[in-house]
Amino acid sequence: MNRQTSQISHNSSTQLYYSQYLKQKQVSPIAERFVVDEVQELRKQVEQLTKQLEFKEQMISEMRAHQKILMNRLSEPTYYQNDSIIEKLKEFEVQLKEKEVQFQNQFIENSLLLKENQSLKQEITRLENLIKDPSIPKFVNSIVDLVIQCHPQNHFPNSKPELRQCWRWLKKILNDYIQLKQRMH
Incomplete structure (x- = not known):
């Protein structure tokens, strides 16, 4: 990830210098907008990744609330239903653990994406400062x-x-x- 950031930084700074040079030569606005478009694209990516993270966190909280509701609904079974309910509970616990592992993995992935988003925001800020330099x-x-x-x-x-x-x-x-x-x- 660090290598990609430095590559983006190198490419962006090269494009920025060239864009500044084109501005002075009064070349078409397309060349001028190239760096601005790149910054806007990075902002869009940050917004999309943030929305994905919020959606997945909401899903986790909904699943936990659903689990609490299901646990509260269970009533005391009669003797002949006991075996089937215990079996269903075990299946539910297995499914619940699978979902929990899945959501933990997604949470870790989202945390990494959030960290990457923060580094992209820093890079955007740095590029904007370079443009103004x-x-x-x-x-x-x-x-x-x-x-x-x-x-x-x-x-x-x-x-x-x-x-x-x-x-x-x-x-x-x-x-x-x-x-x-x-x-x-």
């Missing part, structure tokens, strides 16, 4: 400006290079630097 566009713009300054004037057909091109250029520069350092030592 003003330093991200500044950082992206500074990287793009650096790439433009380090290339000849008409190197890029558009006025600015794409974020992907900038990232590749930075990786190449860093790899070359590391190789030079290794040769020197």
Whole structure:
């Protein structure tokens, strides 16, 4: 689960940076809404899982109330009915234990889902804060400006290079630097 959260975080932050970059270039609103749609989808999942948990908890309480009613209805049997009632009681107890185990498993599953819901809520909050962070566009713009300054004037057909091109250029520069350092030592 931790691995999935970090993967979601990585993908979301990458999409967020790209979305911010597209905003500055005034690209279509579809690209801008991509991250917002993802956050809304996560919220819907949290709501659905919360509703499922509430429904299963309600079922458990209803089953317990039904069990109490059935136990109260049992009256003292006559001597000849005793064997059949004891047999039915044993069957009922077996069924009740099976249901109890089933509901305990569902309760555990719901608890895990609730915990996952909480982590999703935290992730949503973190993503919303990242969307509002003003330093991200500044950082992206500074990287793009650096790439433009380090290339000849008409190197890029558009006025600015794409974020992907900038990232590749930075990786190449860093790899070359590391190789030079290794040769020197």
